[in-house]
Amino acid sequence: MQCWLLLLWWWCAHLVTGAVAKGGVYLETFQSGVWKVPEDTLHNLTLSLGFNATEVICDHGSDLKEAQLVVTVVPDKEWKLDFVDTNVNFTAEEVCEEVNKSLTFSGYYWGVTRLTFLLTHNDLDPYFTNSTLLRDDLMITVDRKSLTLDRFMISCGSVLILFNNINMGAQLNPQIIWSVLRRPVGPVCGFISQFAVMPAATYVMGSLLFTDSLQRLGLFTLGCSPGGTSSNFWTLMFDGDINLSITMTAISTVAAMGMMPLWLSALGGKMLEDAKIKIPYMNLVISLISLTVPITIGIIIRLKKPTWADKGAKILKPFSLCILLFFFTVGSINSYKIILTMTWQMVVAGVMVMSCGYFFGAAFAKLVCLNKKQIIAVSIETALQNAGVAFVVVKLSLETPYSDMASVPIIATLFMSGPPLILAFLMYTLLRRCCGCCPNAHLPQALPPAQEDTNELKHLPGNTEGEAGEVSTFLSDPRK
Template sequence: MVLKLMSLLVVLINFAECSLLSEINVTFPEPGVLQVYENKEATIHVTIESDRQQVVFIRFQAKDDTIAVLKGNTSTPVETWSTQGQKNLSLTVKGIFLGRTSILTTLYENQSVFENDGESLELPTNSIIEVLREPNPLYTVFLIVLSVVIGINIFGFGLMLDLEVVKEIFKKPIAPIVGFACQYIGMPLIAFAFTQILNLPDALALGLFVGGCCPGGGSSNIWSLLLDGDVNLSMCMTFISTTASIGMMPLWLFTLGMMFTSTVTIPYGNILVAIVSLLIPGFIGILVKKYAPKVAGVLTKAVRPIAAITVLVVIFLGIYNNLYVFVLFAKDWRYLVGGALVPFTGFVLSCAASFGACLPWYRVKTIMCETAIQNTGIAIVLLGFSLPQPDADLATVMAIAMSLVVPPPLVIILIIRTIYLRCCKKNQDKAKDSKENENEKKEQGDIKLETNVEKKSDLDRTENGVISQVYEKETE
C-alpha cells in the first residue's frame, strides 16, 4: 500500500512539473528559417511567453554543432514576470559548414537541474538554420560549362548515331527491352530503396534518387567498346534512354520524388525545362546526320577536340568548386557508400536480368554498362540550376559520388583483363608457333622420307636395269 502511494506521489510530481513546463512557449519569428553563410554570423530573435509568474531555465543550442553554433546568451535563467508576460531574447548564430539543422530549446525546472544538465523538457520550435556556401561566380561558370559539355556530347552522339542500325536492333528487341527495364524501373527503385535504408536527409536523398533516374551516359559507349561489348546496342540504348528521360524522369519525380519534399521544394517545371533543353542538341545532331551527312562528317571531327577541351575545363572547375563534397564524405560515410551502392547494385541487377533473358555475354556486358554508368552530369546540372541553396549543393553531392565511384573499379577490371588477354594471347601464339614448327618438322620429315623412298626406288630401278643388262649379255 505504501509503495502504491509513493508511486502515485511520484506520478503527481512529474505531472505537476510537466504542467508547469508546458505553460512556457518559445517561438521564433516567421518564417522560422535563418540563412547564414559559412564562417559568418547572424542574429535571431526569440520570444518566450508564460501564463504564470515563475523562474525558468532555458538552454538554446544547434542540433548539429558541426553545421552551426549559437553564441552569446544561449544558457540563461529567465527572470520572473507577471501573469501573461513575455521576454524577448537575441541569439547569435555562426555558420560552420554547409547544411541544415534546427535549434533545440531545452527547459529545466530549477537551477540545480540546469547546472547539472539533468532532467529536462525539450520544447518544440519552428526554427531552422540553413548554412550556405558563399556565392562564387566560378560555380555558376562550372554549371554553364558542364551544360555545354553535355550538350556537345549529346549533339556528337546524334551525329554518330546510325538510325538504320537502330532499326536492325529493334528487329530483335529483347536486349533493348531488358536494358530499358533495368534503366528506368530497376535503377530508380534501387536508388529509392537506398535512400530509405541509409536514412539520408531529404536533399541528399533527392540527389541520389535523381541520379538513379538519369539516362545512360556517354562514357557507357566507351566502356562497352573497351570491354568488347556491342557498341551498336550501346548507342541504341543510349538513344532510347536519353529520349525516354523526357517522360521518365518527371514521372519518377512526381511519384516517389514526393517523398523528399518535407524540407525540400522540388521545382518540377524548372526540371522539365532543363531536361528538354539538354536533349535538344541530340535531336539536332540526328537531323543533321540524316539531311546533311557531309556537314555531319565535318562537325563530328570538330566536336571531338572541343569536347576534350571542355571536359578538361569541367574537371578543373569541378574539383575547385566542389571540394566541400570530400569534406561531407569524411563527415558521413553514408554519402559515399550510397553513391557506390546504387551503380554497383545496378551492375548486378542488369547482369542477372540479361542472363535471365538468355543474351550472349558481349550483350550482357553492354547492358550492364548502359544501366549502371549513368549520365550523372544531367543530375548535377538539373539540381544545381533548379533547387534553391543549400539544397542544390547538398543534392549534387550524391550525383558527384555516383560519378566518382564507378570508373576506378572499371579501370582495374580493364587493366586485369588486358594483362590476362595479352598473356593468354602470348601463350596461344607460343603454342601456335610450336605447333607450326612441329608441323614443319613433320612435313620436312615426310619430304625426306619421300626423297629416300624415291632414291631407293631409283636405285632399285638402276640395279634392276644393270642386272637386266648383265643377264642379257650373258644370254647372248
C-alpha cells in the same frame, strides 16, 4: 499574527512555483520557420522568454532579480553551426519585463540545421531537475555567400552537354539504329534495366542508407537518369557491342524526357514531404527537353550535313572526357563544403549503384539469351548512368543549398565509377595478354557487329558494309 504572515508567504511562494512548474514558461524567437543565412557570417538569434501566468508570478511583490532561468540551444548536429555561447541567462524580472536577448552564431557548412531550445535551469521551481523542451521548430539554412561560381558551372555545364548531345546525335546512323531495332531484344532489355530496375533500386538504397531526404532524392535522380557517353567508351574497351551501346544511349536519352518526370513525380515528392520542399516539375521538364532535343538536331545534321558530322566525330571521345573532367573538377571545387560532409553511407551507395547496374544489366541480358558482346554492352550501359544530366537537373530544379545537398550522392557515385573500371580494364588486359584467360584479339577486330547483322545491312538501300560499321570504326580508330 506571525503565523498568518508565514502562512500567506508560503501560499504565495507555492502559487508562484506551482504556476512555473506546470509548464508556465514559453519561448519566442523573432525568426520562425526556416531562416536562411549566408555562410561564414555572424548572426544574432533573438529570444524572448515569458510566463503564461504573468500576473501570478510578476505581480505578487516578491524580489525576482535573483531568480535565474537558463535557455540552452541544441543543434541537431553540433558541427553544423558554431555558437559563441549556447546558453542564455534570464532573471525572472527580465522575463516579466519581456527583455530580449540574443544568441550569436555562424555557419560554415551549407545545409539545414534544426534547433531545439531547452529550459535547463529554473530557480522559481524548487522541484526542477530535468530539462524542459520549449520548442524545436526553428530551422537554420546556411547558404552560399556568392552564387557566381555555381552559376558559372551550371551555365557552362549545360552548354557543354547540349553541344555534346548534338554531336552524339550527329554520329548516329539511322540505318545502324534500325538494324538494331529490327530485333529490339537488347534495347528493350536495357530500357527495363535502366528505367525500371535502377530507379527502384536507388529508391530502396536511399531509404536504407540515408536519413536526409535531399540525399535520397539525389541518389534517386541518378537512378532515373539515362546512359551516358562514357558507357560507349567502356563498352569499346571491354569488347562489347558498340552499336547496341550507342543505340541504347540514344534511346535512353530521349526516353528520359518522359521517364525521369514520371518517376520523380511518383516517388520524388514523397521524399521531400518532411523537408517541406516541392520539386518544380516544370523546371525539371524544361531542363530535360533542353538536354534531349539536341539529339534530334544532331541526327538532322547527320542527314543534311554529313561532312559536319564527320568533323564532329573526331572530337566526340576527347570532348566527352573533358565534360567528365569538368564536372569532376569544377563540381568538386564548387561543392567542396558539401563534399567535406560526405559519409561512408554515400561511398557505399556509390558502390551499390554501380554494382546493381552491372549485375541486373548482365542478368537480364543473359536471361533473354543475348550474346557475350551484347551482355557486356547492356551491363555497362545500365551501370554507367549520365551523372552530368542528373547533376544539371538537380541544380536547375532546386535552389541552393538544397541542390548542393542533393548532389552529394551523385558526386560520390561519380568518384566510385572511374577507378574500379580502370582497375578492371588493367586486369582484363593483363589476363588476355599474359594468361590467355580472355580472347587475345585486337580491339578493332572484336568490335564490328555480328556477321549476320552486317550481311543484312548490305541489302539496305544505299548502304555499304563500310557504312554498317562506321560507328564501330570511328570509336575504335585510335587516330580519332
